[in-house]
Amino acid sequence: MERSGATRTELLAVGARAALAERGRDLLVDKRNQLMKEFRRTADRAMAGADALEQAAAEASLRLGTAEALDGPESVRSAALVTTGEVPVTTHMVSIMGVPVPDIERGQVGRPRTGRGYSLLATSARIDDAADAFENEIDLLLDVATREIRLRRLAEEIGRTSRRVNALEHVVIPDLRRRQRRIRLVLDEREREEHFRLRRAKAHQPGSRRVLVSVGGAS
Numbered sequence: 001m002e003r004s005g006a007t008r009t010e011l012l013a014v015g016a017r018a019a020l021a022e023r024g025r026d027l028l029v030d031k032r033n034q035l036m037k038e039f040r041r042t043a044d045r046a047m048a049g050a051d052a053l054e055q056a057a058a059e060a061s062l063r064l065g066t067a068e069a070l071d072g073p074e075s076v077r078s079a080a081l082v083t084t085g086e087v088p089v090t091t092h093m094v095s096i097m098g099v100p101v102p103d104i105e106r107g108q109v110g111r112p113r114t115g116r117g118y119s120l121l122a123t124s125a126r127i128d129d130a131a132d133a134f135e136n137e138i139d140l141l142l143d144v145a146t147r148e149i150r151l152r153r154l155a156e157e158i159g160r161t162s163r164r165v166n167a168l169e170h171v172v173i174p175d176l177r178r179r180q181r182r183i184r185l186v187l188d189e190r191e192r193e194e195h196f197r198l199r200r201a202k203a204h205q206p207g208s209r210r211v212l213v214s215v216g217g218a219s
Contacts, residue, residue: 006182006186006187007183010183011180011183014180014183015180017176018177018180021168021176024168025173028161028164028165028168031161032161032165035096035099035157035161036158038096038154039151039158042151042154043151046144046147049140049143049144049147053137053140053144056133056140059136059137060130060133060137063132064133064134067126067127070124076130078122079116083117085111085116085117087138088107089106089107091103091105092105099154100153101153101154102146103146104142104145104149106142109138110135111131111135113128
């Protein structure tokens with residue numbers, strides 16, 4: 001740093017910027033910690049949901065196989081062809097520590113026997129059981145999908161926040177503190193030089209010297 005550029009005003013400004021950067025770093029660390037807590041909670045639920053989904057898929061496959069074996073593939077296929085329905089799904093954003101995260105809301109997946117479109121007289125309870133199992137699987141699948149989308153968004157924000165924390169911690173703040181120390185050193189040196197100069201100037205002022213006069217008499 002040039003000596004001519006070091007001033008008390010600049011020292012105060014750099015110190016204020018460093019303090020602001022440190023406060024920003026602390027806020028980002030707190031934000032990251034909160035996001036990590038939410039990530040772990042969501043991950044635990046996603047893992048539990050994935051396990052439940054796997055079990056539901058196995059149960060649905062078993063019930064479908066039972067229906068095909070006892071009622072015949074044609075009966076199952078016929079019921080599947082006439083079955084119609086939609087699951088309304090809406091997506092909106094919720095905020096977690098200021099981070100917009102998608103949240104999925106859905107309508108009812110499960111339906112009563114009379115709401116599936118096929119004739120009750122032409123189908124068996126085994127086909128109904130298979131339909132129940134697959135509707136349960138779809139319900140769980142939507143839950144897992146919602147949590148996985150949230151996990152992905154949280155992971156992206158955690159990574160972005162960590163990069164900002166690292167930049168402040170290892171680049172911005174150290175650079176500002178080094179600059180602050182250099183300015184202080186220059187100002188301290190300048191102050192010592194000024195003090196020395198004033199002392200020299202005072203020493204050379206008229207009347208500043210003391211003159212000793214020796215007076216002697218004849219004995």
